[in-house]
Amino acid sequence: MSGRTWTLVGADGLPYESDNPGALGGNARNPRDRIYGRLDCGSARAALARGGYAEHRVFFADEATAVAAGFRPCGTCLRPAYAVWRASRDAGA
Numbered sequence: 001m002s003g004r005t006w007t008l009v010g011a012d013g014l015p016y017e018s019d020n021p022g023a024l025g026g027n028a029r030n031p032r033d034r035i036y037g038r039l040d041c042g043s044a045r046a047a048l049a050r051g052g053y054a055e056h057r058v059f060f061a062d063e064a065t066a067v068a069a070g071f072r073p074c075g076t077c078l079r080p081a082y083a084v085w086r087a088s089r090d091a092g093a
Contacts, residue, residue: 008059026066037076
């Protein structure tokens with residue numbers, strides 16, 4: 001073991017140190033824009049390349065944790081999960 005740790009966000013929305021890197025990345029800029037997605041997401045990579053996004057980047061161990069922390073799925077890299085989220089949001093409106 002290298003002794004390296006990663007900072008992840010837990011289900012409570014608070015950061016914690018982990019011996020394992022996150023499986024998903026997210027944007028925690030503000031409550032309305034809390035999005036999670038795959039680490040290889042083209043949309044996230046483009047946003048990172050434009051700048052201004054890295055400072056709001058967060059990481060999650062898994063999808064259940066991201067959802068519990070109040071994040072929604074990315075409409076680009078997680079289209080099926082996003083469609084379910086969108087339908088449930090629209091039904092509750």
